[in-house]
Amino acid sequence: MQVTIHRPPVPRQWTSDPWLLASFSVPESERQNRHKIRAGLARLGFGTVAPGLCIAPARLQIEALNYMREHELSEYVEFFTSQPVGPGDLRSKVAQWWDLAAVESEYRAFVNSFGREADSIHLLLSEQSGLQMTGVSVGSVESNPFGTLPNFG
Secondary structure, eight states: OOOEEOOOOOOOOTTTSOEEEEEEOOOGGGHHHHHHHHHHHHHHTOEEEETTEEEEEGGGHHHHHHHHHHTTOGGGEEEEEEOOOSSSOHHHHHHHHSOHHHHHHHHHHHHHHHHHHHHHHHHHHHHHHTSOOOSEEOOOOOSOTTOSOOOOO
8 A cells, every 4th residue: 555645735835934943042950941842842843953943844833832831941942933045955954954764764653553544444434424535545655755855945
């Protein structure tokens, strides 16, 4: 089986989609808060640009703000939205900020663990509703699960 995910087409301008930057500084005496910030941002999907500076798509702003507020970390973090403007190769930078091989491995493990169940649910819903559902079909991954990487410039 092959993974097929159908979503409504959303036009994206990869080179102009905004980024969310999280800049944080925590005193050494509060090292546990620094760890909470880093771990929380990583779980939300942020990549690390440099110590104390993380990056993610701007659509994660509300989740990131909520996480900081819920864990009483807001005083240590500043968020900014930005656009890429440098002459550098953004594609290679993205590969530095995120461990893409690890993300792909996690995705494959998830699909291999739950693909059959998702297909069964999809089939059951189709049969019960009498409608042919074209929303999501999940199976084993045969190629890059992320599709074609965007052209970053």
